[in-house]
Amino acid sequence: KQTPTQSKTSPLTLTSYFHGAVQMRIKSSQSSGDRLSQSKSMVLPEVDLSQKPISRHRRNQSQHNVVIVELKGEHLNVAKISESGKKQRKNWTLMWTVLTSDQLLFYKDRPQETGMKPGSKTDVVQLCGAITRWTTEKSSKKNVFQLTTNTGSEYLLQADGYSTASKWYDDIRKAIDSSVRPHVLLNMFSSSKLKHSTSDSADKNGVRNRLKKFITRRPSMKTLQEKGLIKDRVFGCHLSTLCKREGTTVPKFVQICLDAVEKRGLEVDGIYRVSGNLATIQKLRFIVDEEEDLHLDHSQWEDIHVVTGALKMFFRELPEPLFPFRFFQPFVEAIKIKESKHKIQVVKKLIVELPKPNQDTMKLLFSHLHRVLGFSRKNLMSTQGLGIVFGPTLMWPELDIGNLAINMVYQNQIVEFILMECQEIFNLDMK
Secondary structure, three states: OOOHHHHHHOOEEEEEEOOOEEEEEEOOOOOOOOOOOOOHHHOOOOOOOOOOOOOOOOOOOOOOOEEEEEOEEEEEEEEEEEEOOEEOOOOOEEEEEEEOOOEEEEEOOOOOOOOOOOOOEEEEEEOOOOEEEEOOOOOOOOOEEEEEOOOOOEEEEEOOOHHHHHHHHHHHHHHHHHHHHHHHHHHHHHHOOOOOOOOOOOOHHHHHHHHHHHHHOOOOHHHHHHOOOOOOOOOOOOHHHHHHHHOOOOOHHHHHHHHHHHHHOOOOOOOOOOOOOHHHHHHHHHHHHHOOOOOOOOHHHOOHHHHHHHHHHHHHOOOOOOOOHHHHHHHHHHHOOOOHHHHHHHHHHHHHOOOHHHHHHHHHHHHHHHHHHOOHHHHOOOHHHHHHHHHHHHOOOOOOOOOHHHHHHHHHHHHHHHHHOHHHHOOOOOO
16 A cells, blocks of 8 residues: 555656657756645646746647546545445445546555556546545545535545545545646637637737736626626625625525425434435535525425425535634534533623624524434434534534544534533423
């Protein structure tokens, strides 16, 4: 198995397909702003990119180069659990995994020392529009994170060492971020009515200048919103902004979902633990973002796990979590307090200091989860189970610092404690 030390010594490969495969090696880059990774093995070589910028997009494979920047290769445990929203049986397989600028490639065998190509490719995962997150729900293995593509396919990736898994998680997330922006920019550029020369000797500087003019003349976000071309979103909107827009202190979508679960989901086995169909969840998300009225009694939302999945996705995609960033460490310190009454008072004081939308949404959510526990004999959900589900969903640190595993333990414990003591913490009068 390749060790982190070995990966540092492997050079980067810039592979370009244009009437055949051409490979060349380059050594280092001094551009810290565009660095794809902090690992020395992933620094792009020092080349003159000012004259001939590299395009990563496949606008026309017959006339344009397709460039893949190979970042790293290593053995990882991989399980494909869903394809286009359809669940598959989870089978872990040790795969030689290669990360490029916009793809994740899985091979059955690693390449030989002689420089031969790796074994047959089993899957090519497009990273543009994908989502990655750590998970403890989908597997009993340690150091597991989930990758979900924009088409609804889901993969679990795992490494025995936490440092290896964490490094892959960070690199994949950076690749996703870097692949989205150029993709959007290319769509804007190609949709404009610009004429391009079909000659190979076309003036690239002219094309670049026209692109710059197009970008500088693009309308502002406010103009697009006023024209109705861009609508205010629900998913991914800051909690306070959303509540202010709706004139509430609890998002309407959260209230609707909780009402639906209490109406027909309290006795459902594994409520909040079992995942719903991702394609249907994405469809629900689209309707929420594009339309004002949502009726969860409709037959297409019959599976209550779709509703709970969308609710969890809403909280995960908040720009700042329900437990705001500046409160992360104070809550961690509070949960370390041994004396129960003192701990309750400290946690209660912290919650009172939260912004009104965070405080009211938290109160409503934990009141609901307390009622879910009241049906634990039928839904088989425990305080610990809900803590595992909602810990990393409701709070996370602003920066990826410290030990992720330790942070996750605290996240789970904080949610568990508030759930157990929610009646006293929120002054609830429950029957």
